[in-house]
Amino acid sequence: MKFWEETKTIFKNTGMHFRTGVSYMLPVILIGGVAGSLAVLGGTEIADGTIWKILKDIGEIGLHYFVPVMAAYTAYSICDNPGIAPGFIVGILAQQIDTGYLGALLGGILVGYVTYMLLKVQLPSMLQSTWGFMAPVFSTILVGLFLFYVVGPPIAALMAFLTDFLTNLGEGGSGILGAVMGFLGGIDYGGPFSKTQSTFATAVMDIDLFVPLGICGAIVTVPPLGMCLATFLRPKLYTKTEKEYAKSSWLYSIIGGFTEIVIPLAAGDLWRVTVATAIGSTVAGIIAGYFLLELSTPVLGVAQWFFYDKPLIFVLSVVIGSITVALVANLLKSMSNRDIAQLEREEEEEMD
Structure with missing residues:
Protein backbone atom coordinates (compact mmCIF):
# COMPACT_ATOMS: atom_id res chain seq x y z
CA MET A 1 0.00 0.00 0.00
CA PRO A 154 -12.83 23.26 22.73
CA ILE A 155 -16.12 23.87 20.91
CA ALA A 156 -18.07 23.45 24.17
CA ALA A 157 -15.72 25.88 25.95
CA LEU A 158 -16.08 28.39 23.13
CA MET A 159 -19.88 28.10 23.26
CA ALA A 160 -19.86 28.81 27.00
CA PHE A 161 -17.66 31.88 26.45
CA LEU A 162 -19.93 33.16 23.67
CA THR A 163 -23.03 32.69 25.81
CA ASP A 164 -21.49 34.79 28.60
CA PHE A 165 -20.36 37.37 26.04
CA LEU A 166 -23.83 37.65 24.51
CA THR A 167 -25.42 37.94 27.95
CA ASN A 168 -23.24 40.94 28.78
CA LEU A 169 -23.93 42.53 25.41
CA GLY A 170 -27.65 42.04 25.99
CA GLU A 171 -27.54 44.63 28.74
CA GLY A 172 -26.87 47.35 26.16
CA GLY A 173 -25.33 48.01 22.77
CA SER A 174 -28.03 46.41 20.65
CA GLY A 175 -26.24 47.22 17.40
CA ILE A 176 -23.12 45.36 18.58
CA LEU A 177 -25.31 42.53 19.87
CA GLY A 178 -26.93 42.31 16.44
CA ALA A 179 -23.55 42.16 14.72
CA VAL A 180 -22.28 39.36 16.96
CA MET A 181 -25.50 37.34 16.71
CA GLY A 182 -25.62 37.86 12.97
CA PHE A 183 -22.05 36.65 12.54
CA LEU A 184 -22.68 33.56 14.67
CA GLY A 185 -25.89 32.81 12.78
CA GLY A 186 -24.16 33.08 9.42
CA ILE A 187 -21.16 30.80 9.87
CA ASP A 188 -22.48 27.30 10.58
CA TYR A 189 -26.16 27.10 9.58
CA GLY A 190 -27.87 25.51 12.55
CA GLY A 191 -24.63 24.29 14.14
CA PRO A 192 -23.25 25.15 17.59
CA PHE A 193 -22.57 28.82 16.83
CA SER A 194 -26.06 29.33 15.44
CA LYS A 195 -27.59 27.46 18.35
CA THR A 196 -25.67 29.56 20.87
CA GLN A 197 -27.19 32.81 19.63
CA SER A 198 -30.69 31.34 19.15
CA THR A 199 -30.66 29.67 22.58
CA PHE A 200 -29.55 32.94 24.14
CA ALA A 201 -32.30 34.83 22.29
CA THR A 202 -34.97 32.44 23.58
CA ALA A 203 -33.60 32.33 27.13
CA VAL A 204 -33.65 36.11 27.72
CA MET A 205 -37.37 36.25 26.92
CA ASP A 206 -37.88 35.25 30.56
CA ILE A 207 -36.55 38.66 31.60
CA ASP A 208 -38.65 40.48 28.98
CA LEU A 209 -35.84 41.07 26.49
CA PHE A 210 -37.28 40.57 23.00
CA VAL A 211 -34.69 42.34 20.83
CA PRO A 212 -32.33 39.31 20.72
CA LEU A 213 -35.16 37.15 19.41
CA GLY A 214 -36.00 39.85 16.88
CA ILE A 215 -32.39 39.81 15.69
CA CYS A 216 -32.39 36.01 15.55
CA GLY A 217 -35.62 35.93 13.53
CA ALA A 218 -34.29 38.51 11.08
CA ILE A 219 -31.02 36.75 10.31
CA VAL A 220 -32.25 33.16 10.07
CA THR A 221 -33.45 33.33 6.45
CA VAL A 222 -30.68 35.60 5.17
CA PRO A 223 -28.14 32.85 4.22
CA PRO A 224 -30.51 30.73 2.09
CA LEU A 225 -32.28 33.69 0.50
CA GLY A 226 -28.99 35.42 -0.20
CA MET A 227 -27.51 32.39 -1.92
CA CYS A 228 -30.68 31.76 -3.92
CA LEU A 229 -30.47 35.37 -5.10
CA ALA A 230 -26.78 34.91 -5.91
CA THR A 231 -27.49 32.02 -8.30
CA PHE A 232 -30.19 34.13 -9.99
CA LEU A 233 -27.89 37.14 -10.47
CA ARG A 234 -24.81 35.25 -11.74
CA PRO A 235 -25.90 31.75 -12.85
CA LYS A 236 -22.64 31.09 -14.71
CA LEU A 237 -20.81 30.94 -11.36
CA TYR A 238 -22.84 27.92 -10.21
CA THR A 239 -23.26 24.31 -11.25
CA LYS A 240 -26.48 22.95 -12.69
CA THR A 241 -27.23 21.13 -9.43
CA GLU A 242 -26.70 24.29 -7.37
CA LYS A 243 -28.97 26.33 -9.66
CA GLU A 244 -31.73 23.73 -9.62
CA TYR A 245 -31.56 23.46 -5.85
CA ALA A 246 -31.69 27.24 -5.47
CA LYS A 247 -34.77 27.48 -7.69
CA SER A 248 -36.60 24.96 -5.52
CA SER A 249 -35.50 26.63 -2.27
CA TRP A 250 -36.87 30.17 -2.61
CA LEU A 251 -40.35 29.40 -1.39
CA TYR A 252 -39.65 27.18 1.57
CA SER A 253 -36.78 29.44 2.68
CA ILE A 254 -39.39 32.16 3.11
CA ILE A 255 -42.21 29.97 4.43
CA GLY A 256 -40.16 27.80 6.77
CA GLY A 257 -37.30 30.06 7.82
CA PHE A 258 -34.63 27.32 8.12
CA THR A 259 -31.00 28.41 7.85
CA GLU A 260 -30.00 24.80 7.15
CA ILE A 261 -31.49 25.15 3.67
CA VAL A 262 -28.30 26.90 2.54
CA ILE A 263 -25.99 23.97 3.36
CA PRO A 264 -26.13 22.29 -0.10
CA LEU A 265 -25.10 25.62 -1.64
CA ALA A 266 -22.30 26.06 0.89
CA ALA A 267 -20.68 22.63 1.09
CA GLY A 268 -19.34 22.72 -2.48
CA ASP A 269 -17.53 26.04 -1.94
CA LEU A 270 -17.38 26.22 1.82
CA TRP A 271 -15.19 29.16 2.72
CA ARG A 272 -16.47 31.62 0.09
CA VAL A 273 -20.13 30.97 0.86
CA THR A 274 -19.49 31.05 4.60
CA VAL A 275 -17.69 34.41 4.34
CA ALA A 276 -20.61 35.78 2.32
CA THR A 277 -23.33 34.51 4.66
CA ALA A 278 -21.43 35.67 7.74
CA ILE A 279 -21.10 39.19 6.33
CA GLY A 280 -24.70 39.34 5.11
CA SER A 281 -26.10 38.01 8.39
CA THR A 282 -23.95 40.47 10.34
CA VAL A 283 -25.38 43.35 8.29
CA ALA A 284 -28.93 42.09 8.89
CA GLY A 285 -28.22 41.70 12.61
CA ILE A 286 -26.82 45.24 12.91
CA ILE A 287 -29.94 46.72 11.30
CA ALA A 288 -32.31 44.66 13.46
CA GLY A 289 -30.34 45.45 16.63
CA TYR A 290 -29.86 49.15 15.94
CA PHE A 291 -33.58 49.69 15.38
CA LEU A 292 -34.47 47.50 18.40
CA LEU A 293 -36.53 45.01 16.42
CA GLU A 294 -38.54 42.85 18.83
CA LEU A 295 -40.08 39.42 18.28
CA SER A 296 -42.44 38.33 21.04
CA THR A 297 -42.89 34.63 20.14
CA PRO A 298 -40.17 32.04 19.41
CA VAL A 299 -41.46 30.85 16.03
CA LEU A 300 -39.93 30.79 12.55
CA GLY A 301 -41.18 31.24 9.03
CA VAL A 302 -44.52 32.73 8.07
CA ALA A 303 -45.85 32.57 11.63
CA GLN A 304 -43.22 34.96 12.99
CA TRP A 305 -44.25 37.75 10.62
CA PHE A 306 -47.26 38.58 12.80
CA PHE A 307 -45.30 39.01 16.03
CA TYR A 308 -42.75 41.68 15.12
CA ASP A 309 -43.20 45.11 16.62
CA LYS A 310 -41.56 46.72 13.54
CA PRO A 311 -42.41 44.62 10.46
CA LEU A 312 -40.77 47.08 8.04
CA ILE A 313 -37.47 46.86 9.93
CA PHE A 314 -37.68 43.07 9.70
CA VAL A 315 -38.19 43.24 5.93
CA LEU A 316 -35.42 45.83 5.55
CA SER A 317 -32.88 43.77 7.49
CA VAL A 318 -33.70 40.58 5.57
CA VAL A 319 -33.61 42.29 2.16
CA ILE A 320 -30.35 44.19 2.75
CA GLY A 321 -28.72 41.17 4.41
CA SER A 322 -29.72 38.85 1.55
CA ILE A 323 -28.49 41.28 -1.11
CA THR A 324 -25.19 41.56 0.76
CA VAL A 325 -24.82 37.76 0.82
CA ALA A 326 -25.50 37.55 -2.92
CA LEU A 327 -23.07 40.32 -3.88
CA VAL A 328 -20.23 39.09 -1.66
CA ALA A 329 -20.69 35.46 -2.72
CA ASN A 330 -20.64 36.33 -6.41
CA LEU A 331 -17.67 38.65 -5.98
CA LEU A 332 -15.65 35.93 -4.25
CA LYS A 333 -16.68 33.26 -6.75
CA SER A 334 -15.85 35.50 -9.70
CA MET A 335 -12.34 35.91 -8.27
CA SER A 336 -11.90 32.16 -7.78
CA ASN A 337 -10.75 29.50 -10.23
CA ARG A 338 -13.77 27.23 -9.84
CA ASP A 339 -14.06 25.11 -12.99
CA ILE A 340 -17.84 24.84 -13.33
CA ALA A 341 -17.64 22.48 -16.31
CA GLN A 342 -15.37 20.11 -14.40
CA LEU A 343 -17.58 20.25 -11.32
CA GLU A 344 -20.63 19.41 -13.42
CA ARG A 345 -18.81 16.44 -14.96
CA GLU A 346 -17.95 15.19 -11.47
CA GLU A 347 -21.57 15.61 -10.40
CA GLU A 348 -22.71 13.54 -13.38
CA GLU A 349 -20.17 10.82 -12.57
CA GLU A 350 -21.34 10.72 -8.95
CA MET A 351 -24.96 10.27 -10.07
CA ASP A 352 -24.12 7.40 -12.47
Whole structure:
Protein backbone atom coordinates (compact mmCIF):
# COMPACT_ATOMS: atom_id res chain seq x y z
CA MET A 1 0.00 0.00 0.00
CA LYS A 2 1.34 3.39 -0.98
CA PHE A 3 0.28 5.11 2.22
CA TRP A 4 1.27 8.71 1.53
CA GLU A 5 0.17 8.72 -2.10
CA GLU A 6 -3.26 7.36 -1.21
CA THR A 7 -3.60 9.75 1.73
CA LYS A 8 -2.73 12.69 -0.51
CA THR A 9 -5.26 11.58 -3.13
CA ILE A 10 -8.08 11.22 -0.60
CA PHE A 11 -7.59 14.63 0.97
CA LYS A 12 -6.88 16.29 -2.38
CA ASN A 13 -10.38 15.23 -3.45
CA THR A 14 -12.07 16.47 -0.27
CA GLY A 15 -14.34 18.78 -2.27
CA MET A 16 -15.59 15.87 -4.37
CA HIS A 17 -16.27 13.80 -1.25
CA PHE A 18 -18.22 16.70 0.28
CA ARG A 19 -20.29 17.07 -2.89
CA THR A 20 -21.11 13.36 -2.85
CA GLY A 21 -22.32 13.64 0.73
CA VAL A 22 -24.39 16.68 -0.15
CA SER A 23 -25.96 15.03 -3.21
CA TYR A 24 -27.29 12.17 -1.08
CA MET A 25 -28.32 14.57 1.67
CA LEU A 26 -30.36 16.82 -0.65
CA PRO A 27 -33.55 14.72 -0.77
CA VAL A 28 -33.54 14.43 3.02
CA ILE A 29 -33.27 18.17 3.62
CA LEU A 30 -35.77 18.91 0.83
CA ILE A 31 -38.36 16.60 2.40
CA GLY A 32 -37.70 18.04 5.84
CA GLY A 33 -37.72 21.63 4.64
CA VAL A 34 -40.92 21.40 2.60
CA ALA A 35 -42.82 19.40 5.23
CA GLY A 36 -41.65 21.74 8.01
CA SER A 37 -42.61 24.78 5.95
CA LEU A 38 -46.11 23.44 5.37
CA ALA A 39 -46.46 22.66 9.08
CA VAL A 40 -45.85 26.33 9.90
CA LEU A 41 -49.13 27.13 8.16
CA GLY A 42 -50.94 25.17 10.88
CA GLY A 43 -50.19 27.84 13.47
CA THR A 44 -47.95 28.14 16.50
CA GLU A 45 -49.75 25.54 18.65
CA ILE A 46 -50.24 22.26 16.79
CA ALA A 47 -52.41 19.58 18.37
CA ASP A 48 -51.43 15.90 18.30
CA GLY A 49 -53.10 13.77 15.67
CA THR A 50 -53.55 16.58 13.15
CA ILE A 51 -52.03 16.68 9.69
CA TRP A 52 -49.98 19.69 10.79
CA LYS A 53 -48.39 17.63 13.59
CA ILE A 54 -47.51 14.86 11.15
CA LEU A 55 -45.96 17.38 8.76
CA LYS A 56 -44.05 18.95 11.64
CA ASP A 57 -42.68 15.55 12.71
CA ILE A 58 -41.63 14.72 9.14
CA GLY A 59 -39.94 18.11 8.88
CA GLU A 60 -38.08 17.65 12.15
CA ILE A 61 -36.88 14.18 11.13
CA GLY A 62 -35.60 15.44 7.78
CA LEU A 63 -33.89 18.49 9.26
CA HIS A 64 -32.29 16.37 11.96
CA TYR A 65 -31.08 13.33 10.05
CA PHE A 66 -29.74 15.11 6.99
CA VAL A 67 -26.52 15.68 8.95
CA PRO A 68 -25.68 11.98 9.59
CA VAL A 69 -26.82 11.11 6.04
CA MET A 70 -24.36 13.70 4.71
CA ALA A 71 -21.56 12.28 6.87
CA ALA A 72 -22.41 8.72 5.83
CA TYR A 73 -22.17 9.41 2.12
CA THR A 74 -19.10 11.62 2.50
CA ALA A 75 -17.42 8.54 3.97
CA TYR A 76 -18.99 6.39 1.23
CA SER A 77 -17.33 8.58 -1.39
CA ILE A 78 -13.94 7.62 0.06
CA CYS A 79 -14.27 3.91 0.83
CA ASP A 80 -17.54 2.79 -0.78
CA ASN A 81 -20.14 0.77 1.18
CA PRO A 82 -17.98 0.08 4.28
CA GLY A 83 -18.01 3.82 5.02
CA ILE A 84 -21.79 4.28 5.19
CA ALA A 85 -22.48 2.92 8.69
CA PRO A 86 -19.39 4.51 10.30
CA GLY A 87 -20.20 7.85 8.66
CA PHE A 88 -23.82 7.73 9.82
CA ILE A 89 -22.88 6.96 13.42
CA VAL A 90 -20.12 9.59 13.48
CA GLY A 91 -22.58 12.12 12.02
CA ILE A 92 -25.06 11.48 14.83
CA LEU A 93 -22.25 11.77 17.39
CA ALA A 94 -21.21 15.10 15.83
CA GLN A 95 -24.76 16.35 16.44
CA GLN A 96 -24.86 15.06 20.00
CA ILE A 97 -21.66 16.86 20.96
CA ASP A 98 -22.92 20.01 19.21
CA THR A 99 -20.30 20.29 16.47
CA GLY A 100 -23.00 20.69 13.82
CA TYR A 101 -22.72 19.94 10.12
CA LEU A 102 -19.07 21.06 10.03
CA GLY A 103 -18.22 18.44 12.64
CA ALA A 104 -20.18 15.88 10.63
CA LEU A 105 -18.29 16.73 7.44
CA LEU A 106 -14.97 16.44 9.28
CA GLY A 107 -16.09 13.18 10.88
CA GLY A 108 -17.25 11.79 7.54
CA ILE A 109 -13.92 12.53 5.88
CA LEU A 110 -11.90 11.11 8.78
CA VAL A 111 -13.93 7.94 9.28
CA GLY A 112 -13.96 7.31 5.53
CA TYR A 113 -10.20 7.73 5.41
CA VAL A 114 -9.51 5.55 8.46
CA THR A 115 -11.88 2.84 7.22
CA TYR A 116 -10.22 2.89 3.80
CA MET A 117 -6.74 2.57 5.29
CA LEU A 118 -7.72 -0.18 7.74
CA LEU A 119 -9.23 -2.22 4.93
CA LYS A 120 -5.88 -2.03 3.15
CA VAL A 121 -4.13 -3.79 6.05
CA GLN A 122 -2.98 -7.29 5.11
CA LEU A 123 -3.70 -9.91 7.77
CA PRO A 124 -3.35 -13.71 7.93
CA SER A 125 -6.02 -15.46 5.87
CA MET A 126 -7.82 -16.66 9.00
CA LEU A 127 -8.37 -13.05 10.13
CA GLN A 128 -8.72 -11.43 6.72
CA SER A 129 -12.19 -12.91 6.11
CA THR A 130 -13.66 -11.09 9.11
CA TRP A 131 -11.56 -7.93 8.82
CA GLY A 132 -14.01 -6.39 6.34
CA PHE A 133 -16.62 -6.41 9.09
CA MET A 134 -14.33 -5.33 11.92
CA ALA A 135 -12.43 -2.50 10.20
CA PRO A 136 -15.51 -0.19 10.14
CA VAL A 137 -16.05 -0.92 13.83
CA PHE A 138 -12.54 0.16 14.75
CA SER A 139 -12.63 3.21 12.46
CA THR A 140 -15.92 4.35 14.00
CA ILE A 141 -14.56 4.00 17.53
CA LEU A 142 -11.29 5.78 16.72
CA VAL A 143 -12.90 8.75 14.95
CA GLY A 144 -15.70 8.92 17.50
CA LEU A 145 -13.16 9.20 20.32
CA PHE A 146 -11.29 11.87 18.37
CA LEU A 147 -14.45 13.95 17.88
CA PHE A 148 -15.53 13.54 21.48
CA TYR A 149 -12.22 14.21 23.22
CA VAL A 150 -10.36 16.45 20.75
CA VAL A 151 -12.97 18.40 18.76
CA GLY A 152 -15.85 18.52 21.25
CA PRO A 153 -14.27 20.12 24.38
CA PRO A 154 -12.83 23.26 22.73
CA ILE A 155 -16.12 23.87 20.91
CA ALA A 156 -18.07 23.45 24.17
CA ALA A 157 -15.72 25.88 25.95
CA LEU A 158 -16.08 28.39 23.13
CA MET A 159 -19.88 28.10 23.26
CA ALA A 160 -19.86 28.81 27.00
CA PHE A 161 -17.66 31.88 26.45
CA LEU A 162 -19.93 33.16 23.67
CA THR A 163 -23.03 32.69 25.81
CA ASP A 164 -21.49 34.79 28.60
CA PHE A 165 -20.36 37.37 26.04
CA LEU A 166 -23.83 37.65 24.51
CA THR A 167 -25.42 37.94 27.95
CA ASN A 168 -23.24 40.94 28.78
CA LEU A 169 -23.93 42.53 25.41
CA GLY A 170 -27.65 42.04 25.99
CA GLU A 171 -27.54 44.63 28.74
CA GLY A 172 -26.87 47.35 26.16
CA GLY A 173 -25.33 48.01 22.77
CA SER A 174 -28.03 46.41 20.65
CA GLY A 175 -26.24 47.22 17.40
CA ILE A 176 -23.12 45.36 18.58
CA LEU A 177 -25.31 42.53 19.87
CA GLY A 178 -26.93 42.31 16.44
CA ALA A 179 -23.55 42.16 14.72
CA VAL A 180 -22.28 39.36 16.96
CA MET A 181 -25.50 37.34 16.71
CA GLY A 182 -25.62 37.86 12.97
CA PHE A 183 -22.05 36.65 12.54
CA LEU A 184 -22.68 33.56 14.67
CA GLY A 185 -25.89 32.81 12.78
CA GLY A 186 -24.16 33.08 9.42
CA ILE A 187 -21.16 30.80 9.87
CA ASP A 188 -22.48 27.30 10.58
CA TYR A 189 -26.16 27.10 9.58
CA GLY A 190 -27.87 25.51 12.55
CA GLY A 191 -24.63 24.29 14.14
CA PRO A 192 -23.25 25.15 17.59
CA PHE A 193 -22.57 28.82 16.83
CA SER A 194 -26.06 29.33 15.44
CA LYS A 195 -27.59 27.46 18.35
CA THR A 196 -25.67 29.56 20.87
CA GLN A 197 -27.19 32.81 19.63
CA SER A 198 -30.69 31.34 19.15
CA THR A 199 -30.66 29.67 22.58
CA PHE A 200 -29.55 32.94 24.14
CA ALA A 201 -32.30 34.83 22.29
CA THR A 202 -34.97 32.44 23.58
CA ALA A 203 -33.60 32.33 27.13
CA VAL A 204 -33.65 36.11 27.72
CA MET A 205 -37.37 36.25 26.92
CA ASP A 206 -37.88 35.25 30.56
CA ILE A 207 -36.55 38.66 31.60
CA ASP A 208 -38.65 40.48 28.98
CA LEU A 209 -35.84 41.07 26.49
CA PHE A 210 -37.28 40.57 23.00
CA VAL A 211 -34.69 42.34 20.83
CA PRO A 212 -32.33 39.31 20.72
CA LEU A 213 -35.16 37.15 19.41
CA GLY A 214 -36.00 39.85 16.88
CA ILE A 215 -32.39 39.81 15.69
CA CYS A 216 -32.39 36.01 15.55
CA GLY A 217 -35.62 35.93 13.53
CA ALA A 218 -34.29 38.51 11.08
CA ILE A 219 -31.02 36.75 10.31
CA VAL A 220 -32.25 33.16 10.07
CA THR A 221 -33.45 33.33 6.45
CA VAL A 222 -30.68 35.60 5.17
CA PRO A 223 -28.14 32.85 4.22
CA PRO A 224 -30.51 30.73 2.09
CA LEU A 225 -32.28 33.69 0.50
CA GLY A 226 -28.99 35.42 -0.20
CA MET A 227 -27.51 32.39 -1.92
CA CYS A 228 -30.68 31.76 -3.92
CA LEU A 229 -30.47 35.37 -5.10
CA ALA A 230 -26.78 34.91 -5.91
CA THR A 231 -27.49 32.02 -8.30
CA PHE A 232 -30.19 34.13 -9.99
CA LEU A 233 -27.89 37.14 -10.47
CA ARG A 234 -24.81 35.25 -11.74
CA PRO A 235 -25.90 31.75 -12.85
CA LYS A 236 -22.64 31.09 -14.71
CA LEU A 237 -20.81 30.94 -11.36
CA TYR A 238 -22.84 27.92 -10.21
CA THR A 239 -23.26 24.31 -11.25
CA LYS A 240 -26.48 22.95 -12.69
CA THR A 241 -27.23 21.13 -9.43
CA GLU A 242 -26.70 24.29 -7.37
CA LYS A 243 -28.97 26.33 -9.66
CA GLU A 244 -31.73 23.73 -9.62
CA TYR A 245 -31.56 23.46 -5.85
CA ALA A 246 -31.69 27.24 -5.47
CA LYS A 247 -34.77 27.48 -7.69
CA SER A 248 -36.60 24.96 -5.52
CA SER A 249 -35.50 26.63 -2.27
CA TRP A 250 -36.87 30.17 -2.61
CA LEU A 251 -40.35 29.40 -1.39
CA TYR A 252 -39.65 27.18 1.57
CA SER A 253 -36.78 29.44 2.68
CA ILE A 254 -39.39 32.16 3.11
CA ILE A 255 -42.21 29.97 4.43
CA GLY A 256 -40.16 27.80 6.77
CA GLY A 257 -37.30 30.06 7.82
CA PHE A 258 -34.63 27.32 8.12
CA THR A 259 -31.00 28.41 7.85
CA GLU A 260 -30.00 24.80 7.15
CA ILE A 261 -31.49 25.15 3.67
CA VAL A 262 -28.30 26.90 2.54
CA ILE A 263 -25.99 23.97 3.36
CA PRO A 264 -26.13 22.29 -0.10
CA LEU A 265 -25.10 25.62 -1.64
CA ALA A 266 -22.30 26.06 0.89
CA ALA A 267 -20.68 22.63 1.09
CA GLY A 268 -19.34 22.72 -2.48
CA ASP A 269 -17.53 26.04 -1.94
CA LEU A 270 -17.38 26.22 1.82
CA TRP A 271 -15.19 29.16 2.72
CA ARG A 272 -16.47 31.62 0.09
CA VAL A 273 -20.13 30.97 0.86
CA THR A 274 -19.49 31.05 4.60
CA VAL A 275 -17.69 34.41 4.34
CA ALA A 276 -20.61 35.78 2.32
CA THR A 277 -23.33 34.51 4.66
CA ALA A 278 -21.43 35.67 7.74
CA ILE A 279 -21.10 39.19 6.33
CA GLY A 280 -24.70 39.34 5.11
CA SER A 281 -26.10 38.01 8.39
CA THR A 282 -23.95 40.47 10.34
CA VAL A 283 -25.38 43.35 8.29
CA ALA A 284 -28.93 42.09 8.89
CA GLY A 285 -28.22 41.70 12.61
CA ILE A 286 -26.82 45.24 12.91
CA ILE A 287 -29.94 46.72 11.30
CA ALA A 288 -32.31 44.66 13.46
CA GLY A 289 -30.34 45.45 16.63
CA TYR A 290 -29.86 49.15 15.94
CA PHE A 291 -33.58 49.69 15.38
CA LEU A 292 -34.47 47.50 18.40
CA LEU A 293 -36.53 45.01 16.42
CA GLU A 294 -38.54 42.85 18.83
CA LEU A 295 -40.08 39.42 18.28
CA SER A 296 -42.44 38.33 21.04
CA THR A 297 -42.89 34.63 20.14
CA PRO A 298 -40.17 32.04 19.41
CA VAL A 299 -41.46 30.85 16.03
CA LEU A 300 -39.93 30.79 12.55
CA GLY A 301 -41.18 31.24 9.03
CA VAL A 302 -44.52 32.73 8.07
CA ALA A 303 -45.85 32.57 11.63
CA GLN A 304 -43.22 34.96 12.99
CA TRP A 305 -44.25 37.75 10.62
CA PHE A 306 -47.26 38.58 12.80
CA PHE A 307 -45.30 39.01 16.03
CA TYR A 308 -42.75 41.68 15.12
CA ASP A 309 -43.20 45.11 16.62
CA LYS A 310 -41.56 46.72 13.54
CA PRO A 311 -42.41 44.62 10.46
CA LEU A 312 -40.77 47.08 8.04
CA ILE A 313 -37.47 46.86 9.93
CA PHE A 314 -37.68 43.07 9.70
CA VAL A 315 -38.19 43.24 5.93
CA LEU A 316 -35.42 45.83 5.55
CA SER A 317 -32.88 43.77 7.49
CA VAL A 318 -33.70 40.58 5.57
CA VAL A 319 -33.61 42.29 2.16
CA ILE A 320 -30.35 44.19 2.75
CA GLY A 321 -28.72 41.17 4.41
CA SER A 322 -29.72 38.85 1.55
CA ILE A 323 -28.49 41.28 -1.11
CA THR A 324 -25.19 41.56 0.76
CA VAL A 325 -24.82 37.76 0.82
CA ALA A 326 -25.50 37.55 -2.92
CA LEU A 327 -23.07 40.32 -3.88
CA VAL A 328 -20.23 39.09 -1.66
CA ALA A 329 -20.69 35.46 -2.72
CA ASN A 330 -20.64 36.33 -6.41
CA LEU A 331 -17.67 38.65 -5.98
CA LEU A 332 -15.65 35.93 -4.25
CA LYS A 333 -16.68 33.26 -6.75
CA SER A 334 -15.85 35.50 -9.70
CA MET A 335 -12.34 35.91 -8.27
CA SER A 336 -11.90 32.16 -7.78
CA ASN A 337 -10.75 29.50 -10.23
CA ARG A 338 -13.77 27.23 -9.84
CA ASP A 339 -14.06 25.11 -12.99
CA ILE A 340 -17.84 24.84 -13.33
CA ALA A 341 -17.64 22.48 -16.31
CA GLN A 342 -15.37 20.11 -14.40
CA LEU A 343 -17.58 20.25 -11.32
CA GLU A 344 -20.63 19.41 -13.42
CA ARG A 345 -18.81 16.44 -14.96
CA GLU A 346 -17.95 15.19 -11.47
CA GLU A 347 -21.57 15.61 -10.40
CA GLU A 348 -22.71 13.54 -13.38
CA GLU A 349 -20.17 10.82 -12.57
CA GLU A 350 -21.34 10.72 -8.95
CA MET A 351 -24.96 10.27 -10.07
CA ASP A 352 -24.12 7.40 -12.47
